[in-house]
Amino acid sequence: MSGAYLRFRGVRGSHAVPAASHMGVGGNTSCVELRADDHLLICDAGTGIIPLGEDLMGDGTPREALVVVTHYHWDHICGLPFFQPAFDPAWRLCFFGPGRDADEIRRRLSDQMRAPYFPVQTEHWTAATRYLDPNDGGLRHGPFRIHYDHVHHPGATYGYRIEAAGKTIVYVSDNECGFLSRSIEDRVHEFPDAEHDHLRRIESEERARELALLQGADVLIHDAQYTPDQYRQKRGWGHSCFVDTVNLAIDGGVKALYLYHHDPSATDGALQGIQDEALAVIADRRSPLVCHLAREGLTVDLAG
Ligand SMILES: [Zn+2]
Numbered sequence: 001m002s003g004a005y006l007r008f009r010g011v012r013g014s015h016a017v018p019a020a021s022h023m024g025v026g027g028n029t030s031c032v033e034l035r036a037d038d039h040l041l042i043c044d045a046g047t048g049i050i051p052l053g054e055d056l057m058g059d060g061t062p063r064e065a066l067v068v069v070t071h072y073h074w075d076h077i078c079g080l081p082f083f084q085p086a087f088d089p090a091w092r093l094c095f096f097g098p099g100r101d102a103d104e105i106r107r108r109l110s111d112q113m114r115a116p117y118f119p120v121q122t123e124h125w126t127a128a129t130r131y132l133d134p135n136d137g138g139l140r141h142g143p144f145r146i147h148y149d150h151v152h153h154p155g156a157t158y159g160y161r162i163e164a165a166g167k168t169i170v171y172v173s174d175n176e177c178g179f180l181s182r183s184i185e186d187r188v189h190e191f192p193d194a195e196h197d198h199l200r201r202i203e204s205e206e207r208a209r210e211l212a213l214l215q216g217a218d219v220l221i222h223d224a225q226y227t228p229d230q231y232r233q234k235r236g237w238g239h240s241c242f243v244d245t246v247n248l249a250i251d252g253g254v255k256a257l258y259l260y261h262h263d264p265s266a267t268d269g270a271l272q273g274i275q276d277e278a279l280a281v282i283a284d285r286r287s288p289l290v291c292h293l294a295r296e297g298l299t300v301d302l303a304g
């Protein structure tokens with residue numbers, strides 16, 4: 001496909017799942033390919049980046065890409081040691097993620113390949129590589145304008161708001177939405193009445209910030225790892241219950257939501273159930289939000 005599009009290369013959270021029961025949705029971990037005007041932007045470098053790299057070696061597109069990672073948990077970087085373009089001198093690769101400066105980003109991505117964990121280091125990459133310094137004004141890559149902000153997940157984690165081809169795509173792979181609001185709600189009675197207004201103000205500022213990142217997005221790709229039951233057991237682990245994700249997307253006036261970062265335990269059947277329940281929430285709220293399951297190989301046309 002030419003023009004502007006995004007393609008899901010890995011949609012699983014936590015770890016890859018090469019099981020027949022999961023193949024309808026896909027077993028590779030986080031990676032999304034975005035193309036516009038022959039420029040390539042890659043969000044996250046989970047195992048989904050491995051087949052993407054193999055495809056890139058075979059096609060005739062420009063040998064240049066920007067790879068942005070949300071954070072450095074294994075499921076978002078563990079495909080990088082097997083990303084073939086990095087071992088091809090014809091390629092130019094830029095990398096970005098959370099970090100004080102370009103060198104810290106380089107170390108965070110490279111350390112996973114140090115001995116004794118891997119036989120080949122990033123020093124053996126033959127592609128021209130560059131690591132980008134943080135920039136308050138965001139990043140540019142060809143037609144892509146990329147802004148980022150912190151989201152709620154253990155360690156520094158970014159969500160990305162990407163403008164290209166007249167569309168806004170927001171990529172938030174790992175985020176526990178509503179965490180602070182829920183914590184305040186639970187504990188507000190422990191504080192004197194005089195402080196309640198202050199707590200409510202913090203709560204509404206946090207919600208406003210959460211919504212600002214995704215407000216009015218054409219496409220939102222967002223963590224929806226847990227069912228309500230799972231979330232009750234794993235609150236504070238940094239992932240969202242899909243019901244909260246759907247409500248966040250509705251409140252933010254998002255046009256199309258892709259439920260993402262699926263739990264490794266979720267079979268194709270379980271995920272179909274999650275999508276059905278998500279659609280019921282949307283119908284209950286009489287929202288025009290369109291909601292899909294992110295599936296490996298699914299391509300979304302951004303030009304239309
Ligand atoms: Zn993750």
Ligand SMILES: [Zn+2]
Pocket residue numbers: 071073153174
């Ligand atoms: Zn994570």
